[in-house]
Amino acid sequence: xxxxxxxxxxxxxxxxxxxxxxxxxxxxxxxxxxxxxxxxxxxxxxxxxxxxxxxxxxxxxxxxxxxxxxxxxxxxxxxxxxxxxxxxxxxxxxxxxxxxxxxxxxxxxxxxxxxxxxxxxxxxxxxxxxxxxxxxxxxxxxxxxxxxxxxxxxxxxxxxxxxxxxxxxxxxxxxxxxxxxxxxxxxxxxxxxxxxxxxxxxxxxxxxxxxxxxxxxxxxxxxxxxxxxxxxxxxxxxxxxxxxxxxxxxxxxxxxxxxxxxxxxxxxxxxxxxxxxxxxxxxxxxxxxxxxxxxxxxxxxxxxxxxxxxxxxxxxxxxxxxxxxxxxxxxxxxxxxxxxxxxxxxxxxxxxxxxxxxxxxxxxxxxxxxxxxxxx
Amino acid sequence: xxxxxxxxxxxxxxxxxxxxxxxxxxxxxxxxxxxxxxxxxxxxxxxxxxxxxxxxxxxxxxxxxxxxxxxxxxxxxxxxxxxxxxxxxxxxxxxxxxxxxxxxxxxxxxxxxxxxxxxxxxxxxxxxxxxxxxxxxxxxxxxxxxxxxxxxxxxxxxxxxxxxxxxxxxxxxxxxxxxxxxxxxxxxxxxxxxxxxxxxxxxxxxxxxxxxxxxxxxxxxxxxxxxxxxxxxxxxxxxxxxxxxxxxxxxxxxxxxxxxxxxxxxxxxxxxxxxxxxxxxxxxxxxxxxxxxxxxxxxxxxxxxxxxxxxxxxxxxxxxxxxxxxxxxxxxxxxxxxxxxxxxxxxxxxxxxxxxxxxxxxxxxxxxxxxxxxxxxxxxxxxxxxxxxxxxxxxxxxxxxxxxxxxxxxxxxxxxxxxxx
Numbered sequence: 141x142x143x144x145x146x147x148x149x150x151x152x153x154x155x156x157x158x159x160x161x162x163x164x165x166x167x168x169x170x171x172x173x174x175x176x177x178x179x180x181x182x183x184x185x186x187x188x189x190x191x192x193x194x195x196x197x198x199x200x201x202x203x204x205x206x207x208x209x210x211x212x213x214x215x216x217x218x219x220x221x222x223x224x225x226x227x228x229x230x231x232x233x234x235x236x237x238x239x240x241x242x243x244x245x246x247x248x249x250x251x252x253x254x255x256x257x258x259x260x261x262x263x264x265x266x267x268x269x270x271x272x273x274x275x276x277x278x279x280x281x282x283x284x285x286x287x288x289x290x291x292x293x294x295x296x297x298x299x300x301x302x303x304x305x306x307x308x309x310x311x312x313x314x315x316x317x318x319x320x321x322x323x324x325x326x327x328x329x330x331x332x333x334x335x336x337x338x339x340x341x342x343x344x345x346x347x348x349x350x351x352x353x354x355x356x357x358x359x360x361x362x363x364x365x366x367x368x369x370x371x372x373x374x375x376x377x378x379x380x381x382x383x384x385x386x387x388x389x390x391x392x393x394x395x396x397x398x399x400x401x402x403x404x405x406x407x408x409x410x411x412x413x414x415x416x417x418x419x420x421x422x423x424x425x426x427x428x429x430x431x432x433x434x435x436x437x438x439x440x441x442x443x444x445x446x447x448x449x450x451x452x453x454x455x456x457x458x459x460x461x462x463x464x465x466x467x468x469x470x471x472x473x474x475x476x477x478x479x480x481x482x483x484x485x486x487x488x489x490x491x492x493x494x495x496x497x498x499x500x501x502x503x504x505x506x507x508x509x510x511x512x513x514x515x516x
Numbered sequence: 517x518x519x520x521x522x523x524x525x526x527x528x529x530x531x532x533x534x535x536x537x538x539x540x541x542x543x544x545x546x547x548x549x550x551x552x553x554x555x556x557x558x559x560x561x562x563x564x565x566x567x568x569x570x571x572x573x574x575x576x577x578x579x580x581x582x583x584x585x586x587x588x589x590x591x592x593x594x595x596x597x598x599x600x601x602x603x604x605x606x607x608x609x610x611x612x613x614x615x616x617x618x619x620x621x622x623x624x625x626x627x628x629x630x631x632x633x634x635x636x637x638x639x640x641x642x643x644x645x646x647x648x649x650x651x652x653x654x655x656x657x658x659x660x661x662x663x664x665x666x667x668x669x670x671x672x673x674x675x676x677x678x679x680x681x682x683x684x685x686x687x688x689x690x691x692x693x694x695x696x697x698x699x700x701x702x703x704x705x706x707x708x709x710x711x712x713x714x715x716x717x718x719x720x721x722x723x724x725x726x727x728x729x730x731x732x733x734x735x736x737x738x739x740x741x742x743x744x745x746x747x748x749x750x751x752x753x754x755x756x757x758x759x760x761x762x763x764x765x766x767x768x769x770x771x772x773x774x775x776x777x778x779x780x781x782x783x784x785x786x787x788x789x790x791x792x793x794x795x796x797x798x799x800x801x802x803x804x805x806x807x808x809x810x811x812x813x814x815x816x817x818x819x820x821x822x823x824x825x826x827x828x829x830x831x832x833x834x835x836x837x838x839x840x841x842x843x844x845x846x847x848x849x850x851x852x853x854x855x856x857x858x859x860x861x862x863x864x865x866x867x868x869x870x871x872x873x874x875x876x877x878x879x880x881x882x883x884x885x886x887x888x889x890x891x892x893x894x895x896x897x898x899x900x901x902x903x904x905x906x907x908x909x910x911x912x913x914x915x916x917x918x919x920x921x922x923x924x925x926x927x928x929x930x931x932x933x934x935x936x937x
Contacts, residue, residue, distance in 0.1 A: 142834070144834040144835055402915075419906040422914070426852060430852065455820050516801070
């Protein structure tokens with residue numbers, strides 16, 4: 141395992157950070173989060189043509205750049221820091237990896253180049269109204285009909301589900317339960333019988349949708365009834381990616397809190413000179429650095445397909461969720477009254493911390509998974 | 517003569533060891549040879565028992581010692597802090613008198629800095645040294661002194677001037693411990709062990725020439741000692757580590773093992789002080805608490821923190837190896853270690869439940885669990901309290917301002933301080 145980034149990776153990060161600072165200032169975040177779409181299609185296209193970000197982890201054989209999870213994690217950390225409003229997590233993390241893990245060779249050839257080029261926004265629809273983050277909550281059914289399949293049921297909490305061009309849907313065969321009978325399907329975003337509704341989310345930078353399927357035509361992705369393993373793998377990889385995105389956000393919060401207390405004067409001195417404030421900032425640094433270590437290690441584990449990945453993915457997700465929400469809370473606290481206003485930017489990251497704490501499973505859920513995966 | 521290279525040094529030391537190393541020698545006899553040839557402390561100056569080699573070459577020497585399992589100079593306790601301080605600030609007479617016997621292990625040393633009234637604020641020392649008839653008369657009390665009960669000499673920080681501000685009135689002495697007026701008492705800790713001592717001085721006498729550095733410069737000299745404490749590992753010291761595996765026989769090995777065992781006995785509770793997170797899963801299964809969802813959550817929290825702490829230390833090491841500017845990850849270990857210890861004690865409590873009330877033979881792991889529970893509070897205090905660590909992190913890593921300090925503008929006698937009972 142590597143415990144440091146290479147010089148090339150550090151350069152990649154630096155360039156990306158500069159680009160995102162320029163493209164995603166708070167004014168732009170606020171403009172986009174107020175729209176229903178949630179992102180700017182032209183800016184998204186530019187992000188992918190000039191930096192090739194959706195292509196980073198897609199193999200070269202499918203039009204990608206062929207880097208691994210460490211580079212993908214760097215992208216996510218920087219996007220988390222910049223709070224970029226774009227359908228990146230849905231497209232490059234969830235959908236791309238579901239296709240890589242489950243799809244046939246022909247399907248990968250057909251679907252991934254469009255994602256790598258940034259032409260296609262895609263997502264993975266696996267949760268339903270019950271909000272369960274594994275296959276146990278899946279009730280949406282797929283029935284064979286005339287050589288194809290028809291989907292019936294509801295998906296919810298689908299990231300960018302209202303705008304995606306391509307939706308990978310997790311469904312089960314009628315009468316099946318648990319990990320049995322699960323399959324992935326490819327659904328066109330404009331398919332007949334698909335009704336998409338934007339949900340009102342606390343974190344306006346993360347657009348969630350509820351999708352109703354009424355006999356929607358769908359193409360089987362990969363092998364029928366065999367989605368449980370690729371789903372589990374995709375969710376582990378996604379947890380690793382989210383952990384890295386979260387430590388980027390946590391680091392941004394920590395730094396913005398520090399900048400503020402260094403300049404804020406009370407009682408004739410910067411509040412950064414009070415031990416109550418200094419100790420809080422020291423604790424925040426500890427929390428963020430530990431979470432970074434976990435997220436970076438998890439990215440390495442994903443890149444190397446380490447046997448411990450499922451456990452480490454849950455560990456990193458829980459650790460980064462706790463660190464992000466805690467750091468965001470303390471950042472509001474250190475700002476005092478102004479930190480509770482809409483005009484101050486802190487709440488944007490606080491709300492992202494809140495949605496990320498829950499998305500893909502709460503820390504409590506992942507700690508329990510960690511214990512199971514360590515055979516405790 | 518050409519500059520030594522790593523290759524030439526390795527060849528030279530391995531030839532020398534081949535000709536001279538003999539495990540049947542008496543340990544002091546062998547170490548005398550090391551001191552006199554300079555191979556014991558190759559990074560020290562040639563005129564003082566060293567070879568004047570840079571640290572990188574000194575570590576190559578260490579490798580060669582390890583490779584053949586040769587014993588190095590004595591290094592237990594604070595002897596090398598004493599040596600480092602003397603090398604930098606001591607008179608030639610003091611160096612001549614003490615350095616060689618430090619390396620041979622004939623003399624033991626202790627560090628007399630902390631006092632009951634000054635722990636985190638070391639410069640607030642109140643032990644006094646008064647010059648009378650050409651001798652320093654010492655009165656006062658030191659505490660948390662490890663090894664004082666078998667030390668011949670102590671590094672003493674004492675106040676020689678009460679009419680100047682705090683840091684300016686201190687001086688640094690070498691005091692003989694086995695003399696009248698010096699009383700050493702073991703300090704029993706809340707876990708029952710007595711690793712440290714209290715040392716009481718009642719008109720103890722220090723010869724005038726035992727002043728280290730100049731009068732009033734004691735704080736500067738003490739800072740050197742403290743820096744050596746941190747630098748010790750990187751200093752290229754020849755350790756007395758016999759090579760791993762294989763039974764090492766010979767008089768020198770036996771004497772060295774006895775010496776190590778004597779030191780280790782004092783610190784046998786230190787692993788328990790760190791909380792023993794390594795025991796948690798096994799203990800939870802043994803007690804059947806691995807099925808309790810609340811306990812599972814706490815175990816997961818603890819082990820997550822513990823793993824993340826290990827990875828953070830590895831990140832710091834990797835950055836150092838690449839020669840990168842040290843990031844914040846290298847400064848957090850002490851504080852994180854105390855978080856792990858505290859969380860671990862909590863989890864052991866949940867797991868052992870009612871048994872956590874017991875100690876000794878009747879209790880889990882014959883008292884080991886109880887020892888964890890009553891030893892972990894030390895992790896947040898020893899070597900700099902959590903609060904001091906947070907000050908260090910916030911000031912040195914984050915660049916935050918220091919709290920305003922009072923009292924530096926007036927004589928120390930006029931500054932409010934603790935009274936010694």
